[in-house]
Amino acid sequence: MTTRDLTLVALFAGLVAALGLTPPITLAFVPVPITLQTFGVMLAGLVIGPKRAALACMLVIVLVAAGIAQLPGGRTGIGLFSGPTVGYLLGWVPAAFVTGFVAQRLDRPEAPQWQRIAGCAAAAIAGGVVVEYACGIPALGFVTSMGLVKAATVSMAFVPGDIAKAIVAAVVTVAVQRAHPIERV
Secondary structure, eight states: OOHHHHHHHHHHHHHHHHHTTSOOEEETTEEEEEOSHHHHHHHHHHHHOHHHHHHHHHHHHHHHHTTOOOSGGGOOSGGGGGSTTHHHHHHHHHHHHHHHHHHHHHOOTTSOHHHHHHHHHHHHHIIIIIIHHHHHHHHHHHHHTOOHHHHHHHHGGGHHHHHHHHHHHHHHHHHHHHHSOOOOO
16 A cells, blocks of 8 residues: 555545534434435545545444444444444445446546546446445344345435435546546555
């Protein structure tokens, strides 16, 4: 790891943590809040690449486990790892990795802007939605005893917002990469 790598990991860990300052939106029918932190996870994968983004998310998770408030509503501590959001929280690491991995393959600097945005949005959806839900839904179903089918059904309420986050993350990424290209590692 170079100094640049460490700096980018710390920067994006800080971004994910800062997005945790926004108040969560709770839904009556599911014990998982809507937060902006998944936007940060997607953005990390798109901008700095799979390895650095996964490390940034791991850093935030370690800080949460250590008791440093990094999540909306000031939630923190080891107790979160036995709660209904554990799968989504731990899912940040593979979600960021997959987002960055897919972005490396779909986003080409020489492509037209609309194509770059579409490729980045597809990468963010693959990692930040598909992988994130693949980690979060089974844990939600198990921890709450609601079962996999019901957990998947109630989690569909998050899909429109997460797709919107993926599109915004793609637009931001293409603008950042155009202004200051960062190699995805």
